Amino acid sequence: MRGSLFESPAWCRVQCQRHCSQTPHKKEVPCVFGRPPQLPITKIIRLSAALLACHRRRSTPTAALSLPPRVCSLPPESLSCRLSTIYSWVRKTKLCSVDAAMATTKPRLSSFSRNLSAVSSSQTPGVKCGPNGTMFVSSGIADLDRYFEILGGGFPLGSLVMVMEDAEAPHHMLLLRNFMSQGLVHGQPLLYASPSKDPRGFLGTLPSPASLKHDKSRDRESEQEKGLRIAWQYKKYMGENQPNFDSHRVTHHYSGADNKQDYCNEFDFRKPLERHYFTRQRVNCVGIQHSKNLAALQEHCASFLAQHQRNDGSSALAGRIAIQSLCAPQCEHSNMDWEMLSFIKSLKGMVRSSNAVVVITFPPSLLSLSSTKRWQHMADTLLSVAAIPDEDKELAKLLSGYQDMVGLLNVQKVARLNTQVPLILEATTFSIKLQKRRFLVLECLNQAPVDGSSGSSYGTSGVFLQLSLTQKCYIEQLRMVSKEMDR
Amino acid sequence: MENQNLNLLDRALGLDGPSEPWPLSGRVVLIEDCVETSGSFVLHQLVKRSLSPTSSNVIIFVAFANPFSHYDRILRKLGCNLVTQRDNKRFIFFDMLMLRCPDEGKSSEGGLVLLYEKILKTICGLPGDKKDYVTIMIDDISLVEVAANGGSDYVLDFLHYCHALTSEFDCSLITLNHEDIYSSMERPTLILQMEYLADILIKAEPLSTGLATDVHGQLTVLNKGTSHRLGRSGNKIHNFHYKVKENTVEYFYPGSRV
Numbered sequence: 001m002r003g004s005l006f007e008s009p010a011w012c013r014v015q016c017q018r019h020c021s022q023t024p025h026k027k028e029v030p031c032v033f034g035r036p037p038q039l040p041i042t043k044i045i046r047l048s049a050a051l052l053a054c055h056r057r058r059s060t061p062t063a064a065l066s067l068p069p070r071v072c073s074l075p076p077e078s079l080s081c082r083l084s085t086i087y088s089w090v091r092k093t094k095l096c097s098v099d100a101a102m103a104t105t106k107p108r109l110s111s112f113s114r115n116l117s118a119v120s121s122s123q124t125p126g127v128k129c130g131p132n133g134t135m136f137v138s139s140g141i142a143d144l145d146r147y148f149e150i151l152g153g154g155f156p157l158g159s160l161v162m163v164m165e166d167a168e169a170p171h172h173m174l175l176l177r178n179f180m181s182q183g184l185v186h187g188q189p190l191l192y193a194s195p196s197k198d199p200r201g202f203l204g205t206l207p208s209p210a211s212l213k214h215d216k217s218r219d220r221e222s223e224q225e226k227g228l229r230i231a232w233q234y235k236k237y238m239g240e241n242q243p244n245f246d247s248h249r250v251t252h253h254y255s256g257a258d259n260k261q262d263y264c265n266e267f268d269f270r271k272p273l274e275r276h277y278f279t280r281q282r283v284n285c286v287g288i289q290h291s292k293n294l295a296a297l298q299e300h301c302a303s304f305l306a307q308h309q310r311n312d313g314s315s316a317l318a319g320r321i322a323i324q325s326l327c328a329p330q331c332e333h334s335n336m337d338w339e340m341l342s343f344i345k346s347l348k349g350m351v352r353s354s355n356a357v358v359v360i361t362f363p364p365s366l367l368s369l370s371s372t373k374r375w376q377h378m379a380d381t382l383l384s385v386a387a388i389p390d391e392d393k394e395l396a397k398l399l400s401g402y403q404d405m406v407g408l409l410n411v412q413k414v415a416r417l418n419t420q421v422p423l424i425l426e427a428t429t430f431s432i433k434l435q436k437r438r439f440l441v442l443e444c445l446n447q448a449p450v451d452g453s454s455g456s457s458y459g460t461s462g463v464f465l466q467l468s469l470t471q472k473c474y475i476e477q478l479r480m481v482s483k484e485m486d487r
Numbered sequence: 488m489e490n491q492n493l494n495l496l497d498r499a500l501g502l503d504g505p506s507e508p509w510p511l512s513g514r515v516v517l518i519e520d521c522v523e524t525s526g527s528f529v530l531h532q533l534v535k536r537s538l539s540p541t542s543s544n545v546i547i548f549v550a551f552a553n554p555f556s557h558y559d560r561i562l563r564k565l566g567c568n569l570v571t572q573r574d575n576k577r578f579i580f581f582d583m584l585m586l587r588c589p590d591e592g593k594s595s596e597g598g599l600v601l602l603y604e605k606i607l608k609t610i611c612g613l614p615g616d617k618k619d620y621v622t623i624m625i626d627d628i629s630l631v632e633v634a635a636n637g638g639s640d641y642v643l644d645f646l647h648y649c650h651a652l653t654s655e656f657d658c659s660l661i662t663l664n665h666e667d668i669y670s671s672m673e674r675p676t677l678i679l680q681m682e683y684l685a686d687i688l689i690k691a692e693p694l695s696t697g698l699a700t701d702v703h704g705q706l707t708v709l710n711k712g713t714s715h716r717l718g719r720s721g722n723k724i725h726n727f728h729y730k731v732k733e734n735t736v737e738y739f740y741p742g743s744r745v
Contacts (some may be wrong), residue, residue: 132560338637345551345633349584352554369671374629376522377665413522418560420528421731424698 018182112184126186127318128153128263132418137188137318137357138264140178144444145264147425148414153263155357155381157318158310159415160348162379163361165325169387170405171432172361174440176322178267179359183320184277185265191284191304193297195328199285203278207267210439251347269436279329288326294333294343297323301347319356326362337371344378380415387433399431399445407432409442495738496497496529499708499725501604502536502685509542509620510660513700515650517685519666519678524704526691528731530626530663531558535567537622538577546572547609549581549602551630564733579609586634599635599645608650610656628681629665639677650684666690686711696726701744702728 128136130152138145138154145153155161165172183190184206188477192199212438286300301321308319326344327334334340344360351358364372364384386408388395396402409430430442493503501510516533520526537544550558558580559569572578586598610621625631628642635641649660662681669675682688688709694702708725728744730737737744 115665326620338633341633342636345630346585352557352584372521373665373668373671374633377629377668382522416525419564419733420525420531420561421733422525423701424700424703426700 006070006478007116026283040399069251099132124317126182126188126263127157130156134158134417135355137317137320138178138182139175140182140267141175141263141440141442142264142266143430147411149444155359156415156417157355157357158381159357160344160351160378161357161359161381161383161415162375163359163381164376164384165361166384166386166407167363167365169385169407171385171387171409173324174269174432174434175383175385175409176202176324176359177206177269178362178440179320180322181208181273183318184273184282185209186318187282188317188396189284189304189307189319190278191286191300191319192324193286193288193300193322195287195289195331196324196325197287197289199287203283203285204272206273207269208271208273209265210271211270266439269434269440270438288323288333289328289330290332292332293336293339293381298343298346298406301358302350305350305356308354308356310353310355310395317355319354321351321358323358323360326360327366328363329366334366337368341371341374341378344375348378348380376413379413382411382413384410384412386410388431401431401433401443404433404435405431408445494736495727495740496532496706496729497536499710499723499727501710502698509537509544509659511622511661511687512620513653513657514659514686515653515684516659516661516687516689517681518661518663518689518691520663520691521665521667523693523698524691526663526689527626528729528736529551529689529706530624530661530689530731531561531565532736533622533661534562534569534578534624535565538567538572541642542620543617544622545577545579545613545617546622546624547579547581548605549583549606549623549625551583551586551634551732552626554582554584555580565735573742576613581605583634599631599641603645603648607652610652610658619657623652623658623660623713625649625660625662628662628677629668632677643677643680646681646684651730701730703730704728705741708737 033311081194126137130136134152134156136148136152136154136156139148148154163172163175180190180192191200194202196202284300284304286297288294288297291297304321305320308317327340347358360379362375364375367375388402388405388407392402399405409432411425411428414425416422427444429445431445433441433443435441500516504510518526518529530543533550534546536542537546548558555569556687562569569578569580581602583602586602606623611619628646631642631645632639648661651656653660662682664678666678669678671728688707688711690709691704692706692707692712693704698704705726708724710725712722727738727740729739730744
């Protein structure tokens, strides 16, 4: 929760009471406070009791209470009984959502433990806790993390991510670069396998995190754009009250109050990653072009994953494996279908019990249909990228912002570890844009304004037959969407 | 069984009758799904029903897809504690995630033969009263094929041997396979044989209009040779929609959901 930082609890209480009195109908009151280290816990407890009493009197539907990390790390028995009383009152009345770190000490608080996304594990940088006992690392693309917000914000540790390439355009490399850079920035070891002659050379093309100044200015201007034009008095409170899952371009919501490292960085493709990030200890590059079979790669993966074994409760450093174009034709194993499937199966088995994420990209056009389906079933998270033709008037009519798009990204499957509920989100297709040719941005597809004069639906079959097979599925989705809108 | 809330799937499978004898014993169930709609929730539902306190089933779960912790977490939310059941010897888990049969042709089947022997030994090792109520679950068959390096003949042999167990020991065999893998093949022998062997065929597929948040897909249950209360038997097809949640799965007829 975002809110104001107060130095003195008394002042905080006064402010909150003022908020309560002035905003009786507000859904959420931003009574979040951080405390300076020297403030004793008893004062915190008194303040929180006062806050809750205040909200109870006002009968506001929800209030927010955040306890600082130092309190949360105490074992439950040592917490003052007054804090436990407050806590049990919270549970009973369900008026407050308690900060996620507290939720971990009392595992029975179920209904609000879903709002875990704002808390990052304080011990390990770049790793977040999510629902169902899974931990997450960032994908390196803020928009994709935001899309997976409901899931936990990123790729779950222990999962296998597959990206289906488009033979016409190398957009999967953008995703791979962001993924690898994010891991290196967080100090997470990386194993990179590629069919190229010099895998190590690829590291020189990895992007570097954008400078902080640019981040903040982007956020501020986009916030101002999104801000409603309302009377100045309300705007003061509205800005603080906005629930974080509604605001869009706020990348700093991922970072903790005093974390120096963001969970997800913005990467600048024009600035290469500094060389000290990819030392030999952190990055291991493997070439798969010349090896007879996948046994060598499997051994590399096995030894890498053995270093990241998951032990219950420990927070070992997360690891990342990136395998590019696994079935590329220049590799000798590319026609050994069952060999590759067996490799993926054993890799998946190994990664499930480790703190690592594996990203594999492959061109599905080079595999048989049935093999492609097998690969798709093995993936936990399945993404696919497609190219967009440069000058396509029909597409320009269908989509707004067509000129800036370089490709499309489709999320076909999302990892469901430890749960049986499928994740069905409203939008699954995104446009890939390179803002200012530096920053990778994913946007939901928006239909261009309907041409009032025509009045007919966009989907005439003649138009769609011209497009290649890879783009057809995305255009089908667009057609369905336009039909829905026409209805 | 009568006390529990029975949903449409239970009725379609014939689980709404008396729980002794177990309606699925001696029968083969095949669950088919695709990339868009996963059918594993049906498997979880069957595990929960088999391990209900009123029945005395023993489950031998051969897992190729997910580790024990995954199923444990899911079933716990559904109301079934797998750890306790494992300690009570009602849930026997075979972790086959890392099974890989060696490359040479002649011993490619070796791994599967050993697996079958292990299952047989487990069943024979059960105490007398529990031997009649065994359920063998395999998740999933496409990974068994991968483990056998593509030797679908060996996989078929293995399945036939397991099928023989259903008549020998009256156990039930429940398997999961991905139908869309075989739909593009010229001669999809494996899936056709499995569909022929199966007494009950459960197919999970998306709606023709695509995926939605309210309805996750549709289930088609083909129950061959059901015996109704009136004594007749025949094929019965059920079709209904479903929505999967953490604690339960809702089944409803198309259009009947408010």
